[in-house]
Amino acid sequence: MRLYGAIGPRVDGDYFAQELASLDRGDFDMIHIRMNSPGGNVFQGMSIVSAILSMNTPVCVHIDGIAASMAAVVAVAADRVCMMDFAKMMIHDPYFTGESGKATSPKQKKALARLTDMLRQVLVRRGKDEATMAKLMREETWFSAAEALDAGLCDEITSSARNEFMNLDPMQLVAAVDAEYQTNNQEQMEKINLSAEAIVALGSKSGQMDEAAVSAAIVAAVAAKDEEIASLKAAKETAEAEIARLRKEKEDAVAVEAVSFADALVKAGKIAADAKDAVIETFKANPENARKIFGSVPERTKLSSLAGTQGGDAGKYAAKSWDELDRAGLLAELKANHPDLYEKKYKEMAASLHICRG
Structure with missing residues (x-):
């Protein structure tokens, strides 16, 4: 990979x-990452640092020109660092761009302190103690390849025999290395030898295409992929709409069935009328459970039918509610003389309160 700029x-x-x-x-x-960069955005740079530090595959950074500021932090995060003999490295404390002449607020100072500490922790992985590294960063220190090697910031110096690059200042060096890369890249692009996969993808018959033909073929391939993606997206949206329609249709059917189920329970005397809404919601949430729960509730027997079958004074009990019998002190008498009516009264009261006897 190439990190130039x-x-x-x-x-x-x-x-x-x-x-x-x-x-x-x-x-x-x-x-391998080839680098020629003056640095840049700290947070974007830390994304690269995080990727390098989390990888299982070893990473080697080759500094082709300069690795300054955030680029230096990215470089030293690698498992191995190689510098051209004319290359340079620079480390310094971070700062806010566009803040020249403006007083730094306490909040900004706190943020800068945290950023500085974060960058320093990456740099000290190469062996320098924190105090020394803090001083080097604070003083904005430039290193030649030899100095970086001595400081432990690189592992190897690559000989170049490029004496014309030796005495260039940092920005001249960045420009010279970049210009050389652009020139070489242009020459390589004049004729491009394609892999078997690329030959099929781009429609080449000879296996070799010039830059313009490659660009045109790539544009056409990308356009075809965009069209395919758009078609798949439309199909996905259609499918999602159909799923939503079927889900709504099912919910509506369950809601109708829930009302019918609750009405049947009320009619059978298994629940009180004011419990109907709760039963409906229970049924909507899980119809099968609702059927099991309420299917076991016994139907209420009409008290009028008990009045004629209990004999004797059963009528005076049948006409009263459980609470009325309780207030009148008749429950014990009812239980003793008419146990069946007592049981019915109890079940009626329990059903109205939605409780069951243990």
């Missing part, structure tokens, strides 16, 4: 981190 303005750090993590499939012995 400022993190944020030119290189999307979050996207770069995602692409890097996608390579951690166990297919490679090592992943």
Whole structure:
């Protein structure tokens, strides 16, 4: 992978981190990142750092030009760091851009302190103690390749024989390395040898295409994929709408059945009328459970039928409610003389209160 340019303005750090993590499939012995960056956005840079630190596949960063500021933190997070002999590295404390001449608020100072500590914790992984690293960051320290090696910030120096790059200042070096890459990249793109998969995907017959043909083929392939995605999205939306319709249809049917079920219970005397709404909601939530629960409730026997069968003074009890009998002190007498009527009265009272005898 290549990290050339400022993190944020030119290189999307979050996207770069995602692409890097996608390579951690166990297919490679090592992943190489070529770097030439003046730094950039701390948070996007930390996305890349997090990806590197969480990977199982070793990562090697090659500093082709400079690794400054946030780019230096990304570099030293790697398992191995190699620097060209003319390359440079710089570390410093973070700061808010566009704050020149403005007083830093207490809240901003607190945020900067936390960011500084976070970056320092990555840098000290290479062996420097925190106090020394804090001083180097505070003083905005530049390292040549040899100095970075001595400080433990890189593991290897690559000889280049590029003396013309040796004495360039940092931004000149960034520009020179970038320009060389762009030139080489252009030359390589003039004729592109395609893999077997690319030949099929792009419709090449010879296996070789120029840049314009590749671009046109890619545009056409992307357009076809976009159309396929749009078709699949429309099919998904249609399916979701049908599922919603069927779900609503089922809910409506259950609601109708719930009302009918509750009405039947009221009619059979198994529940009181004011318990109907609760039964309906119970049925909607779980029809099978509702049938089991309320199916075991006995039907209420009309008291008028008991009055003629209990004999003697049963009528005076049948006309009264459980509460009336209780207040009149007749429950014990009823239980002794007419146990069946007593049991019916009790069940009627229990059903109205939605309780059951243990």
